[in-house]
Amino acid sequence: MTGIALVLGAVLGFASIKFKVEGDPLVEKIDAILPQTQCGQCGFPGCRPYATAIADGEAEINQCPPGGEEGIRKLADLLGREFKPLSEEHGVEKPKSVAVIDEATCIGCTLCIQACPVDAIVGAAKQLHTIVAAECTGCELCLAPCPVDCITMEAITETVDTWKWRYPVVEIKAA
């Protein structure tokens, strides 16, 4: 009896690992739309948990401020639901920005490193910390823990590499 139980237990354990890796295709699709800012404004600890909640019908599709209107539209399309404006209690859509540490003030406490969900801050205990701008998602989670308030958010400015051609001004004449 114990033998069978052990074997079955192992099989079940294996199965659960295997299925976890493959993931739910719907959750994957939703997660692919979410911006991966990992800010938690949606009320879930990261984008993936929010995606799971949407898939399970436990959350509305308008709770992610970084994704903004466009994100909500895409979710509505994917899930065949009605579009609704961003829920105010979860926040507002802001221009994308990155966090900047004032090196002069940083005391090297590592609190921000622990807070950053995407490991975008480098530094070690008592060393000055720096944010890798390319990896920062702008989630603002590092602002609150900083004891000396040396982190600020700076909006990303356009460079020639990120510049986009504008939508042509259309003048349609009645034909």
Next chain:
Amino acid sequence: MLRKLFKFHGGVKPQTNKTQSTTEPIASVPLPDRLVIPLHQAVGGHPRPLVQPGDHVLKGQRIGGADGNLSSAVHASTSGIVRDVAQAVMPHTSGLTTLSVIIEPDGEDRWCELEKVNYRSTPPDELRDFLRDAGVVGLGGAVFPSYAKLKPGKEGKLKTLVINGAECEPFITCDDMLMRERASDMLKGIVAMRYMLQAEEVLIGIEDNKPEAVASVQAAIKASGETGIEAVAIPTRYPAGGAKQLIRVLTGIEVPHGRRSTDFGVQCFNVGTAFSIFEALEHGRPLISRLVTVAGNVTAPRNYDVLIGTPMDHLVRLAGPRPDTDRYIMGGPMMGVRMPGFDVPVVKATNCVLVGSATMFPAPPPEMPCIRCGECAKACPADLAPFEMYWFSRSKNFGKAQEYHLFDCIECGCCSFVCPSHIPLVDYFRFSKSEIWSREREKESADGARDRFEFKNFRQEREKQEKAEKLAAKAAATREKVATEGAATPAAADGEAAPKPKPSGDDAKRALIEAAMEKARQQKAQVAPKNTDHLAPDVEADIAAIDARRNAAPARAADTPDA
């Protein structure tokens, strides 16, 4: 002469307006007061600055070093003092700035020491590095670093090397004049390229509206005694100078959507590029000047040999702009882009400064609805369906636009040229392309963020587990100890097994922070950095900036905000 030529799909015949600027020979330009040399002038990575304000530079000295696996060096175009390494408006529609080296010429125009190369005795890799550091890029307008294209491909050799002297865009005549006046030097560059690519044959395609250029190149080939090189006159039809179109006309090879000509044993270079390869190999001179056509709303259209970094208005003044001039266009009327100002510098991509006015280029009639007449598809040299791509670009359905091969569009402007509804089709395609690129970038960074987020969670999970295991082991050890010693107080065991002592309340936390800050301050005062010797100028500039900020800080660091 009896070579069989082929036709490419579509194309248009706009007025060429080329004769005006070919009556006079190539002229030189007096030194301007100031040269603004952007560091990023070619496709690929941003070169890093190698000079700093106050440095004296010589003509041909490298001021920007190639960075990354696709990048091209930048050089001082004359001798003088570096006044600044700063952001300056670049010749780009956006009007955005880019890091540039600003040089005040000393008037001596003195070359630095030049190093030439014998391409036959130099290993191919070294030769490519040499051309990268000489800043040689495609001068047809695409500014793709040439060294990256000078690889013979998988088979170790190339079938056909196509040299592009078609110059199909109206008004532009810089390649024409180059072929007329510098054919034999250009030919030496072509011979070097042929050697590097191990090409069987070389075809130089020139539109038949440039008979002088054809004759001049043919004479140069004859004089050189080279075989397997042929200058071919091709029918004048825009855009015969597009790489895929020219290859089609000369070889009959139709490069399919999404494929590259090298897959078919063909590589294509511009005539100006061949000339700069000659200059680099034979004289050791890096790419510091290029031929530029000044045409349009000027009294004396002409071609000039212009130092890179020369302000456009300094150049245009020589040709006598008419008083109603209100814009400069870089490139021609079909593919050119409007400049954000008059003092932007001439760069490696500048083949023409087309001077315009409201009367010369009147605003297009208002856009009307697409009537799906199909004219655009008939004119498209890339064999696309512009009206479909327009429809989906307009409605921002980018996925669909891509299905219609949006990225095969070469932005030649034929479709907009023929459209009876005056739809600025190319503007829509440029808009769509840049939106798609930006989405790609966003997606990439989102994917990266997801991976790092998942990894962090995994790491935290693992750390938690390890900690728990350690604690459990410790607790077990203590329990054992307690059991064996018998008399120990249980409180000790509890204390040790508790998860990390927490300071109770805000005061304790604040005290800790104060202590840490004090310590940090002391350390900062003691420690002098030891790794500040032999740094690149940009790193030094960064350090100076950080130091300045640090010095301004103590006042702010002192008033501790609420934790």
